[in-house]
Amino acid sequence: MVAPASTQEVAGVVTVCARHGAGIVPQGGNTGLCGGAVPDLSGEQVLLSLSRMNRIRRVDPGNDSLVAEAGCILADVQAAAAEVDRCFPLSLAAEGSCQIGGNLSTNAGGLNVIRYGMARQQVLGLEVVLADGTVWEGLRELRKDTAGYDLKQVFIGSEGTLGIITAAALKLAPKPANPVTFLAAIRDAGDAVALLGRLRSVLPDRIDAFELISDRCFDLVARHLPDARRPFAERPGWAVLADAVEGTDEGRVEAVLASCFGDGLVVDAILAKNKAEAAGLWRLRHAIPEAERPAGYCLKHDIGVPVGRLARFLAEAKALVARLEPDARPIVFGHVGDGNLHYNVLQPAGDDGFRERGADLSRSLYDLVAKFEGTFSAEHGIGVTKKELLRTYRSEVELGLMRTLKTALDPDNRLNPGKVI
Numbered sequence: 033m034v035a036p037a038s039t040q041e042v043a044g045v046v047t048v049c050a051r052h053g054a055g056i057v058p059q060g061g062n063t064g065l066c067g068g069a070v071p072d073l074s075g076e077q078v079l080l081s082l083s084r085m086n087r088i089r090r091v092d093p094g095n096d097s098l099v100a101e102a103g104c105i106l107a108d109v110q111a112a113a114a115e116v117d118r119c120f121p122l123s124l125a126a127e128g129s130c131q132i133g134g135n136l137s138t139n140a141g142g143l144n145v146i147r148y149g150m151a152r153q154q155v156l157g158l159e160v161v162l163a164d165g166t167v168w169e170g171l172r173e174l175r176k177d178t179a180g181y182d183l184k185q186v187f188i189g190s191e192g193t194l195g196i197i198t199a200a201a202l203k204l205a206p207k208p209a210n211p212v213t214f215l216a217a218i219r220d221a222g223d224a225v226a227l228l229g230r231l232r233s234v235l236p237d238r239i240d241a242f243e244l245i246s247d248r249c250f251d252l253v254a255r256h257l258p259d260a261r262r263p264f265a266e267r268p269g270w271a272v273l274a275d276a277v278e279g280t281d282e283g284r285v286e287a288v289l290a291s292c293f294g295d296g297l298v299v300d301a302i303l304a305k306n307k308a309e310a311a312g313l314w315r316l317r318h319a320i321p322e323a324e325r326p327a328g329y330c331l332k333h334d335i336g337v338p339v340g341r342l343a344r345f346l347a348e349a350k351a352l353v354a355r356l357e358p359d360a361r362p363i364v365f366g367h368v369g370d371g372n373l374h375y376n377v378l379q380p381a382g383d384d385g386f387r388e389r390g391a392d393l394s395r396s397l398y399d400l401v402a403k404f405e406g407t408f409s410a411e412h413g414i415g416v417t418k419k420e421l422l423r424t425y426r427s428e429v430e431l432g433l434m435r436t437l438k439t440a441l442d443p444d445n446r447l448n449p450g451k452v453i
């Protein structure tokens with residue numbers, strides 16, 4: 033492992049590796065969960081940790097921008113923005129250890145995509161070390177620039193296979209006002225989309241987060257966290273957890289919930305009265321992945337479907353799981369506002385054979401996602417674990433274009449070899 037502390041040192045490492053025919057595996061916070069930041073077992077790959085490149089180079093509140101080195105922890109970038117009364121809106125549960133270089137290389141999403149977009153939308157410029165050790169200095173802090181191809185977008189989401197990101201110029205946003213947080217019980221997942229529409233009609237562009245949680249998640253969390261209880265006395269089937277910023281339109285969220293209650297769209301709701309109550313509601317959501325673990329083997333699918341088709345997709349997915357694995361337990365939650373769900377399936381109690389049968393169920397679910405023109409990878413990227421899926425679900429034309437890019441930018445296949453394509 034090498035841990036360079038400057039762009040020039042990264043370029044030096046790449047040059048030496050090229051001379052000796054060694055592959056280079058960039059690693060950020062190693063929270064990617066699909067094997068992208070891990071060398072293979074050949075013993076011929078150098079792990080390049082960006083962790084010492086952790087300086088905020090400059091903050092420009094006048095331009096609402098900030099330049100951070102790739103190894104900055106995401107939470108530190110958020111803190112640097114807060115110091116000048118701005119926010120860097122990218123936010124995910126791994127923000128205390130993932131790095132901005134890793135976030136950009138995986139085009140991370142997280143909780144606030146619905147309002148601010150994915151990592152890709154939050155970048156103004158990049159500095160990248162190319163496969164031959166050349167440095168591309170593209171750290172421009174412009175919001176408008178039509179000069180040629182938008183090269184930064186080629187490197188964002190490329191998982192270290194096209195270049196090593198050493199620094200990024202990032203967009204800052206105004207610090208948001210405190211949001212109103214609520215948890216609403218609904219009967220059908222489709223009602224979540226209808227509720228989102230109602231909220232948007234009165235608070236357009238002011239919904240920071242909108243998460244769908246299936247009822248079974250609350251059982252798992254109540255079992256896992258000693259002080260947590262199921263939030264609703266009845267079992268409505270689904271719930272939505274949302275943050276909406278009212279600003280001067282105080283009372284709007286409550287009014288929307290009341291009208292949805294009248295229509296039967298919402299069957300129960302908890303409106304957080306203060307920050308502590310809001311944090312308590314979000315704790316239920318954040319605890320779900322942890323709570324799944326002790327419950328048994330869980331097949332995980334980070335899928336995305338166009339929001340308008342989610343309800344039909346969920347109905348068909350439920351029927352599919354019931355037909356193929358009648359005793360398995362779907363655990364569904366995620367960022368419904370942008371169509372991204374964790375469609376996880378927990379093994380039937382005591383049935384360890386499920387682990388072996390899982391691949392067939394996963395394949396059928398991914399086929400269903402494809403039927404709805406969705407994606408098998410809405411988060412985390414491809415790494416090594418989803419390479420086969422990329423080959424299956426992306427067209428030859430698309431794969432051919434990806435290979436052309438890879439060959440053009442890394443002809444000797446030195447950068448993160450064996451990942452993505």
Ligand SMILES: Cc1cc2nc3c(=O)[nH]c(=O)nc-3n(C[C@H](O)[C@H](O)[C@H](O)COP(=O)(O)OP(=O)(O)OC[C@H]3O[C@@H](n4cnc5c(N)ncnc54)[C@H](O)[C@@H]3O)c2cc1C
Binds near residue numbers: 130135138143191415
């Ligand atoms: C609890 C938890 C919650 C999560 N929630 C979300 C979520 O809501 N949304 C989401 O999108 N993801 C989520 N993730 C996944 C993960 O946090 C993101 O993919 C994150 O962006 C990865 O950043 P990292 O620094 O850990 O990258 P790593 O895991 O170290 O690397 C990821 C990939 O990027 C490459 N890479 C890393 N740094 C560089 C660089 N400087 N230049 C070029 N290539 C580089 C690596 O080679 C690898 O291919 C979550 C993970 C965990 C553990």
